[in-house]
Amino acid sequence: MSCTLLTFTSKAVPLSSLAVGQHGLVSSVSGAPTGRSDRLVSLGITPGAVVTMLQRFPGVVFFCDQTELAVERAVADAILVRPMEDVR
Amino acid sequence: MSCHVVREHAGAGPAVLTLRSRPLRVALVGQPNVGKSVVFGRLTGRYVTVSNYPGTTVAITRGRALVGAQVCDIIDTPGVNALEGDVSEDERITRDVLTSDGADLIVQVADARNLRRALMLTAQIAAFGKPMVLALNMVDEAWARGISIDAADLSAVLGIPVVETVAIDGQGFSDLREALARAAVAGAPVGRTSIDRAAWANDLTGRVRRQSTLSLSRIPDLIARATRQPLTGLPILAVVLYALYLFVGVFGAQTLVRLLEDGVFGRGINPASIWLVDRFMPVPFVHDFLVGQYGLITMGLTYAIAIVLPVVTTFFLMFGFLEDSGYIPRLAIFCDRIFRVMGLNGKAVLPMVLGLGCDTMATMTTRILGTPKERLIAILLLALGIPCSAQLATILGILGGVSLAALMTLFVVVLGQMFLVGWLAARVLKGDRSEFIMELPPIRWPRLGNLLTKTRLRVWWYLGEAVPLFLAGTVLLFVLDRLGALIWISRVAEPVVTGLLGLPAATAQILVMGFLRRDYGAAGLFQLAHSGQLTGVQAVVALTVMTLFVPCVANFLIMVRERGLRVGLAIVGVITPVALLTGAGLNYVLHALDVHF
Incomplete structure (x- = not known):
């Protein structure tokens, strides 16, 4: 899962819109509740981090740095990623 | 390796590192579930509970270790994702150790698979200006995933010793001990924003970490996927619950209990004690006190050892297995939506499931929850509806038959009550719930050694905690009986017990004892049911009331310690009427529908 084999499109979309198995490059974390972005950053969800969607229902589960993270929908909506296309 | 050496290398480190009369205080700090408690156990030889989920450790544990010639106080801390900003209560405990000058030296324990995140924490730890060592733990799991880290280069960049360890096997520990003497203040970016730290960690990780493209699909990873997806996860949950029922409810609560109650106690210990007492101390008072109806041996010990112990043991074994496998946190995905209605989020599944082991310990685990409101609701629901293992024992023992x-x-009514009370509490109480963001631990094969140690310690803990209370309760019953107060209690409580709840008058004293420890009360019901004095409906009603009571004196004291006396009393004030009214309602409905179990 090396990034060199991947290219990404430029438009940022919510993490929640990724399909299962799709990769994304985190561009920013938005949203009002204070502390949300701090918590996500401390879990490694920082600009430049690569995430992979694992599951969308009943909760969103994604992979980042060898860690599986489960979040509720509202959080997944607030993480903006640039989807990556696998060119292999 | 004395403290002089430490000072030489500590650079700007605090002067307290000169010759000391007290031990060197070494704090183990790191993200949740990276193995701090295993490292602690390796260094000190002391066992603290180790499990495969974030939040096993919610309080500080200290232990002595001799490192070279230096006596050290090793401090195990709750896992932290961040030391700045909004942190949860368990994280604050760790931060306090660092800010209150409670540690001279820090060993950051890191998950080698996740260096980037570890380094973001390193930067925050560095800001405290204390000498530190970085232990890259679980390198075996990192290697299995094709990850390797250039520890020498990382050490050169950070200016601190970096050692690779596999704590569970003791690998790398001579290096770690040796490295303590070379601890230094890390040269990480200090006092900048989290985004700066993240960029720094990104760059450094890119420099020292090699990821080969090999990605083996390991069996645990397949299980991990199966347990979190609804189509496979829910059937797996059903199988797990059924296995739990078979092992604890049938094998523990019926086979083993019968063996102990009827066999060991019924034919062995109790007749032998009666014979001994009558032979050597033929005083009626002594007879009644030790081996009578409310006798210390025939009632107290029989309840604690014969009825409750087998279930507690089988439960802790199975439960430890589930804990160490990493399965329990995955349930959070399924529970999140339901919990949100009760003002919680999926993360609350951890204290709730832990409550099945012991409500008192689970009450402390609520520290991992995000907001005070969530903690309060979780503590309330734990006290209200989650039967602890000892009580589960008696429920399964009675209703299994x-x-x-x-x-x-019983389960539907209790869960319904929890849902209702949680829903109301979410609306009445001020404050917010936090968002569901949770790390799922990897699925691992449990280690037999850890499982057995953990179970043994928990059983010992049960014996130390419950048996004295069972005996005290028995003495109290004996005294009340002698004073004629039992008859008085039964008479006073009769309108409620026989009238509202439709139970035999003898149940009154058992319900009173249920206030002391609800499993003790339930054990009383067990004997009543065994001797055929309870109908099926009565057993269900009595057990429902008992389950909804506040668990035990210890649980009450912990609630007071965690949330204050007022909140503790308020919780009891809510729960007691809810328990009695629910029992009354259930009794009414079951009779109206003419149900017979």
Whole structure:
């Protein structure tokens, strides 16, 4: 899962819109509740981090740095990623 | 390796590192579930509970270790994702150790698979200006995933010793001990924003970490996927619950209990004690006190050892297995939506499931929850509806012998009450719930050694905690009986017990004892049921009331310690009427529908 084999499109979309198995490059974390972005950053969800969607229902589960993270929908909506296309 | 050496290398480190009369205080700090408690156990030889989920450790544990010639106080801390900003209560405990000058030296324990995140924490730890060592733990799991880290280069960049360890096997520990003497203040970016730290960690990780493209699909990873997806996860949950029922409810609560109650106690210990007492101390008072109806041996010990112990043991074994496998946190995905209605989020599944082991310990685990409101609701629901292992023992023991429908009725009513009370509490109490963001631990094969140690310690803990209370309760019953107060209590409580709840008058004293420890009360019901004095409906009603009571004196004291006396009393004030009214309602409905179990 090396990034060199991947290219990404430029438009940022919510993490929640990724399909299962799709990769994304985190561009920013938005949203009002204070502390949300701090918590996500401390879990490694920082600009430049690569995430992979694992599951969308009943909760969103994604992979980042060898860690599986489960979040509720509202959080997944607030993480903006640039989807990556696998060119292999 | 004395403290002089430490000072030489500590650079700007605090002067307290000169010759000391007290031990060197070494704090183990790191993200949740990276193995701090295993490292602690390796260094000190002391066992603290180790499990495969974030939040096993919610309080500080200290232990002595001799490192070279230096006596050290090793401090195990709750896992932290961040040391700045909004942190949860368990994280604050760790931060306090660092800010209150409670540690001279820090060992950051890191998950080698996740260096980037570890380094973001390193930067925050560095800001405290204390000498530190970085232990890259679980390198075996990192290697299995094709990850390797250039520890020498990382050490050169950070200016601190970096050692690779596999704590569970003791690998790298001579290096770690040796490295303590070379601890230094890390040259990480200090006092900048989290985004700066993240960029720094990104760059450094890119420099020292090699990821080969090999990605083996390991069996645990397949299980991990199966347990979190609804289509496979829910059937797996059903199988797990059924296995739990078979092992604890049938094997523990019926086979083993019968063996101990009827066999060991019924034919061995109790007749032998009666014979001994009558032979050597033929005083009626002594007879009644030790081996009578409310006798210390025939009632107290029999309850604690014969009725409750087998279930507690089988439960802790199975439970430890589930804990170490990493399965329990995955349930959070399924529970999140339901919990949100009760003002919680999926993360609350951890204290709730832990409550099945012991409500008192689980009450402390609520520290991992995000907001005070969530903690309060979780503590309330734990006290209200989650039966602890000892109480589960008696429920399964009694209703297992009645019918599955009876058991289901109890669980449905109790869960319904929890849902209702949680829903109300979420609306009445001020404050917010936090968002559901949770790390799922990897699925691992449990280690037999850890499982057995953990179970043994928990059983010992049960014996130390419950048996004295069972005996005290028995003495109290004996005294009340002698004073004629039992008859008085039964008479006063009669309108409620026989009238509202439809139970035999003898149940009154048992319900009173249920206030002391609800499993003790339930054990009383067990004997009543065994001697055929309870109908199926009565057993369900009595057990429902007992389950909804506040668990035990210890649980009450912990609630007071965690949330204050006022909140503790308020919780009891809510729970007691809810328990009695629910029992009354259930009794009414079951009779109106003419149900017989």
